[in-house]
Amino acid sequence: MVHERVATPRTGLIRLAFWLVGGVLLASTVLPLLGLVTFQSPAHVAEVGAMPEVWSAIAVSVAGALVAAACAAVFGFPLAYVLAHSQFRGKRVVEAIVDLPLAVPHTVAGIALLFVYGRHGILGVPLANVFGLHFWGTFAGIVVAMLFVSAPYAVNAARIGFSGVDPRLEKVARTLGVGPWAVLVRVTLPLAWPSLLTGVTLTFARAISEFGAVVILAYYPMTAPVRIYALFLRFGVNQAAAMSVIVLAIVLALFLIFRYLPVWRGSRPELLR
């Protein structure tokens, strides 16, 4: 049973007060974005929108964020499953490591990544020699930087999802003749599905908005935030603002699609039945 909280006269007053206070936060989010959009002339936006480098930067951003989100899922979900389902010595340390990127300033992250993946980095050199994989100033570098700052969102959301799955459901499935891997696919994943989607969405959103770490490890090829920064340095605020409007519209559209498309959100995929 869901008990709806009905406002009595006094709690009604509390709610009104809370709405007013919370409204300040909402306004501080919406107003700058609204201001950005309203103070641009459509002609100016159209002019910037005609520049091919604007669109290539947006494409790099979207592609990079998608790959980063996919990597976060592939490497992060198994870790989240282990964290949700088992107790072991040093679990708190692992959890702290997962959350660490949230506390590290992103320029610091960029510098640190440079030492690992840069042209003289400890992983950069062998990966370049063995696989021909370069990170400094490449798409791979963008993905690595995005992944570093956004992976915690994937792991944490998935961990909450996996812990929410009643272990007895998995046990019952076993007694019904279903092996452990099939239980994972047929019980655990479908039940954790909404949280996994939230994790991917948040990871994508965080990755696409990343500037600090990306700009240090991979200035080129330019992502949208880096291109906006470059426009700002070269042509001033107006050019940068016009491109910002375009980027904002696209990111917002993608975010809404991820968040509210029914196939993503409520219903679990039929194949998992």
Next chain:
Amino acid sequence: MTQTGLRVEGLRVQLGEFALSDIGLDVAPGQCCVVLGPNGAGKSVLLETLAGFYPVRSGRVLVHGQDVTRTAPERRGIALLFQDFALFPNLSVADNIRFGLRHGRGGVREAARVEDLLRRFGLSALRDRRPNQLSGGEKQKVALARAMAVEPQVFLFDEPASALDARTRAGLQEALKHFLHETGVPAVYVTHDHAEARALADHVLVLSQGKGVQAGRPADIFDRPVNAFVAGFVAIDTMVPARLVERNRDHVLFAVGGARLSAASADIGRDRDALLCIRAEYVQLAGHAPADSGAGSNVLPATVMDAIDRGPYFRVDLDAGFCLSAYVMKHSAGELDLTPGARLWAHVPPERVHAVAREPV
């Protein structure tokens, strides 16, 4: 040796601090063994061990003579039904039942089997419902049908009635007994409710702190508990400290408070201090002293202290030199004065006086 049913021999399990030790069970096809014990006694651990979820230190689990002690849960043929039935919340009733059937082949036979189970359990009209739209009784049917679909060799029930209201619970017990009889599958049923154990059990195992304290037919457990713990747990109405006065060939005489009671037997070793257990349903009340009321006949003058209405009967608490409880069916209550202070005669048949050793508390 061919052996049918479920057999558990000397089972030992160690889980951190908690240990389950020397558990033995023997459940014939269609029979129900009730494991009775307080919370934390290890009942659920025992069930999940039988289902294959905890490693066994020593001992064996045999299903129809086949050793499954080291077999994975999905290959044991042992179905486990949890307290709240653990239905898959994202699946419809029909898909829950189908769950264990799907091994990639599917097809007509699988569909027919689901239809058959839906019909047998009276669930056809609910086939597209989600578990959160079902009542407790309906959930229980779905869980049973889902387990039946894979044709288990053994059923394990983990307090399935505790999630139900009293009326549904009574219905469940009858239905379950009937169901087990019909399917001929041996079952182990875990509960902390002695009344439920009495209603369901062909055989009872009392568990305390991971150890089997007493095993036997329900009558053995309920009328002749081996110690004070079991006696308390099966809710013996009168439990009173007593001291052995004399032991004859045909009876044992005890001093109880201000009265004397004889028991047909007393297995309390060399100890003279005992706890006498008397179930209220065996105490007879009369308005006048019966003809045969000499010493050793266990007829005691008693004063009514309280009479509690329990629906079909009164539970009467008496002062008979010690506190004694009796049940009086309502149809015979008219012949007795049950108002507090009224004087009656209580007869306690010596064979119904059960003595256990008094343990240091």
